[in-house]
Amino acid sequence: MRLEKILDKLGSIEKNSFIKIIDSIISKNPKNKKEINEILITSDKGLKSVDSQNIANIFTLISSEFKEHIKSEFQEITSQLDILIDIIIKDGNCIMKQDWFSRLYEAEIKNLNSKIKSLNADFENEKSDLSEIRKRDYQIYKSCLYTAYKNDVESNRDPRITSDELSILLTLSKQLGLSQEEIKLINYSILPIKKKDIQDVIKELKNIGVIFYSNKENTIYVADEMVRILREVREKEVAEKFYRRTLKLLREPIINQIAREHNIDRNHTFSQKIEGIIKEGVPFTNLLLSKIYKSDSTLTQRKKILNELCEKGLNIKNLKGATLDEKIESLIKYFDNVERDEKVGISLDGFDKLLSELNVTLPKLNMQIREQFQFQEEHVLKADFLLDYNIKPRDILDLISKEDLKMFIRENGIKQRGDDILNILEFYKDVENLYLENYENVAYRDLNQLKENGIAIKESELGLKFEELTKVIFKGLGFNVDDKFRNQLNTKKDMMDILLNLGNDEIIIVECKSVKERGYNKFSTVSRQLKSYQNLAIKNNLRIAKILLVSPEFSDDFIADCELDTEMNLSLVPAASLRNIFEAFKDSTYQEFPYVLFRDIVINEERILKALRK
Incomplete structure (x- = not known):
């Protein structure tokens, strides 16, 4: 749900912590201070009297400063921010009832403790699946982290990871090829996790401005704009849905190779291994730079493989960039633009019709979507509901197996030649409602934007x-x-x-x-x-x-x-x-x-x- 919409739903007290942080950032002369002042000039009572749309506009202007504000919070060693942020940025978790958030938090801590125990056992077991090289990587990072943590204690100071130490540790983890999950396991093997009261957790997150909490509805809201910033803080370059879309295009031997490197059970199903890689937080750039190719492949071969992945698999023509790094950066920007785009791709009525007919052909889909996105609600195949979570038609179709997609296409008389997903989206476009959704573009006679949105008109x-x-x-x-x-x-x-x-x-x-x-x-x-x-x-x-x-x-x-x-x-x-x-x-x-x-x-x-x- 977009920030403006959330702000419209809440009372002034529920927005107070967030407004205070923005006010504090503005007082420190951010780089876009001039543009911010132009918005504020119409308000004589300060930021609190500014409407929701303009607060959202101001937040966009101070997003880089807000990101630094969040990064500074990581210096508090007991904050558990990495655990909490990973929960709230997961697709489907941007709107949660308090009790549901509590369950996810408890489950995550239980899961981490179990994996820490397993990792420690692997360290001691000579016959474990962990290679000696991987054990060495883990030990190097663990020793450096231990020193950064303990040097404060030895100097009779409260333990903190300074910004310099954090920067070094992040660089080290990247060079060692550690995933976010591996880093968490090592971190919490040194500093054991203490489960906090959920009210305290919500208060902490609210006080640093990353969530809103409605007392009336007992509901946590995380704005789409905030999720993108938090993802950057956690070094997660693309949303899970785009990561999944990319991984599903890879052959199983490649998926097994990545799973082996990050200690993921290779006996799981193809889909389970993909979810395991996403959960691990394996950096997307690292994946496309080295992990999806044979070890002896040349740079030219790697660029060709990446081009084919984008053109034939993701339907992205002419990916920009001369080098492999530039191509990957272009792909990340492409996914970012798709995520920011409010357009659904088909009309809202078309989306509802698609979901309704999917539910008839694939009666287990509702449960699959609930489990995939950890929804608390019973019936989730509703367009308005899914769009509040920034889940679009393509994101739903990406989760359906090829066999089920083909069955759905046959049963509903959809064109069978070409790309299955694109054929389905075209079938449910619903032209009149799509035109209404592009009413302003028609008013502006914006042919390029209309064409981009799937409308052909003279x-x-x-x-x-x-x-x-x-x-x-x-x-x-x-x-x-x-x-x-x-x-x-x-x-x-x-x-x-x-x-x-x-x-x-x-x-x-x-x-x-x-x-x-x-x-x-x-x-x-x-x-x-x-x-x-x-x-x-x-x-x-x-x-x-x-x-x-x-x-x-x-x-x-x-x-x-x-x-x-x-x-x-x-x-x-x-x-x-x-x-x-x-x-x-x-x-x-x-x-x-x-x-x-x-x-x-x-x-x-x-x-x-x-x-x-x-």
Whole structure:
């Protein structure tokens, strides 16, 4: 769930710790202080009075400073931050009830203690699966960590890992090729884990700003933006779902090779071994630099293998970069952009239909998804629910075996030639709803963005499409979009785009203007056009309740000219605001939208959304 949405759900007390930390960072002159001040200048009561959207914008501007704030917390040796962060950044754990978090925490400590015991036994057992080289690597890291920890005790100081010591230990662990899980096991073999009270754990995480806690709902929230920062802190370069997507493309001998190196049981199934590699926290870059190739493969061969993995397996054409490192960096950036993208790839209705039909063909899928993402809820195959956890259609399809995917395709009449997952996504695209989700892009006539989102349309068709979609929205708001009456009124000279018939000879006139340039600024032209529509209506003894002008946005000059106009009852409606109102209306108790809410020069979206939620 995005930070803005979480902030909207919570009260001021529940946001207080997070706001204090942001305030503290701002007071220390962060690198984007100028941009932050531009946001804050409209607020005379400081950060606490800033709306959720702008707090989220400020958080983006101070993300690098916030990351350093979290890193500094790792110097507290007893914090257990590595354990706790690994729990809350796991796919599916960004929203958790307190009791569920408590269970995951207890299970993780129990699991770590068991693995520490097993690792210590392997150290002493000459016949263990651990190679002598791996034992040596573990011992080197353990000895260095022991020295960093004990030198404070010997100097009669509280034990801490300083930032310099932590930097050295991180470098050492990378050079030794240790996974995050291996590092944890060695760390806690020196400093035994003490299980804390869950309320204390939540308080600590809340106080350093990484979680929000709703007392009313007993629920922990971790924002998508926060998860990305915490993942960086833990040196995890991609989300688990993308790591899994990549590993599933590898042959089993390669998976076995990686499992052997990191002490993962090779007798497990293919899927279990993949989950074990992800759980271990094997660095993604290291995996693609060396672990997926034969030991004697040349650099040219490695680049060819990586290119084929991306092009044929991940459907990423022309991966940027000349060197292997640059190609891997490009792949990580690609996954990061996919994760940040709010677009689902298919419409929400299409996603719901896909989940419903998957559930019919694969009745065990609901339980599989619950277990994979550690969900507490019983029925999880719901689009809105999964999207709150940033889980998209492709992420669900990635978890289904090839055999089950092919069975699903056959049973639902989906195209069988080509890539199975892409064929399924295309089948459930649901074009009308996909257009509605791209309403603002149509308004801006943004062909490139529309194409990227799977919509093929000619530029000459965009104006009419914007008008059609606006009609769909007003119908969805409960209005009578009366095309028949409009056609009777229209003349060759005066042709209204949309007429909303309120009954009793009362109407609303809606004009749609899609424009490429930012800041619509042609008031004199559009006002003449709207006044002629007004005169046409009056001539036919109609009362005009409102005139609405819908466009992607309006310039300050346009708004100022509109404010000075005394002849029309005109309101300006930004396209994004109209779509947000439409989405809120669907969840409201109203049968028909109360058009009296359209009373501002530029409609006040926040006030209207608040009214609809009452």
